Amino acid sequence: MTLSFRADMDKDFELMDPAIIAAAAAQGMTVTGAIERATEFGMTLRALLGLEDAPLSEVAFTYVPNGPLVEPAQEASLPTQMRNLLRWYKDFIKNKAGKEYIYAEVREEHHFKLYSVQVHMSELFQLLNLRELDKSILSCYVLMKLGECKKRNIHDVGFIDPHIVNGYVLERYPQDVERDLYKFLKEQQLKSQILFPYHFGVLIMDSLNMDSKLWVGIRLMLQKVWKRFKDKITGEFKDELEFKRLVNVDTQPPGTNLCGYYVCEFIRRHTSERRPTNINLRRNDLRKKLSPETRFRPIQEELAGFLVRKVLHPK
Incomplete structure (x- = not known):
């Protein structure tokens, strides 16, 4: 044998x-x-x-407070922005600042009110090691793309912030979710698309690829807010929202936890790469042939660069 x-x-x-x-x-x-x-x-x-x-x-490499964010052997292979984020973190723990969070500032020009997105240090670990992303990182990605859309004169794409509209808040503070959803719709009524990376409380998921019972709460809330919006805002709007399953859309493979990266990639394709140029078409075809580590490295780099420039060292 x-x-x-x-x-x-x-x-x-x-x-x-x-x-x-x-x-x-x-x-x-x-x-x-x-x-x-x-x-x-x-x-x-x-x-x-x-x-x-x-x-x-x-044994899997895990986050430890004030411990390394990446394994030493991996540091040399990090690209520029991820290396810059790691350098900041090393200085941070060396100075023993004692804080476990950083804060991304949200202004009225972003989402119509002032608040902060709290990002735990463990989320930096998750990002640098291609682990599952929390809603705070998704919210930072939305902030980054809002700024990019403004610079590129992309005015027909809007967003709903998953930091303030998510499963946790819906369950505990439904009135807050209703108020914020209505505000998002009202202030973005002229947008052709409003992207909503919904968060159930644990992971970012592809809602319409799941059992509808798992997201019935937000579906009912959206219909309620839509009725209020339709009754108050003048325009030709449908009586009810329609929920459609998208076809030929990339989703995370079974048994993985990379859904947040797919969500970021979807947002990127509807903002940065929205034009149907040959380069964008070839880029999208190539993605499907790459390993997750290679495919999502640009997303990691984008986020790391945003955190360093706009969160850690805002001007």
Whole structure:
């Protein structure tokens, strides 16, 4: 029996192993998807699914307050803006500032009222290591694109800020969500598109690719606010909002947590790359062939640069 034949047999046994099937299903993955993810992380399938202890070298790199944001071996490979963000962080912890947050200022020209977006240091770790993004980072991306649209004279695209309209606020302060949603619609009524990266409270998700029961609350709230908007604002508007599932839209693969990056990429394609030029068309085709690390590096660089220029050192 050759080694390659034995390896193929082992894979077949894994595909049929009830324990592996159950553990993968519990994490929302198929066995095939789990095998691919284990290969990506350089782990055994059983270690990935928690059926055996991972060797010390396979333990995931995690955030520790005042600890490193990236593994030392990865620092040299970071591009410019991510390296600048890391340099700031090293100076920050060296001076023992003791704060765990940075704040992005939101002005009335952005979202019609003054407030701050609180970004925890752990979110910088998530960003630099291509881990799942919190709503605070998505909100920063929206702020960045608002400024970019203004510079490029893009006036027909609007945004709803996921920092103040999200699942957590909807559940606890529905009146605030209703007021803010109405304000977003009223102030942006002439926009052709209003992009709304909705946040359920844990992860940014592709709502219409999910069970509709999971986002019924915001759907009902949108209809309520739309009725109020239609009754008060003069114009030709539909009686009710329609929710349509988009086709041929990139979504995160099963078993991954990169949905926030796909949301940023979608926003980028509707702002920075909105013109149907050959370069933009080729860029979009190329993305589908790239690894997540390569595909989303421009998003990481954009965000790191924005944080350094506009949040850490605002002029």
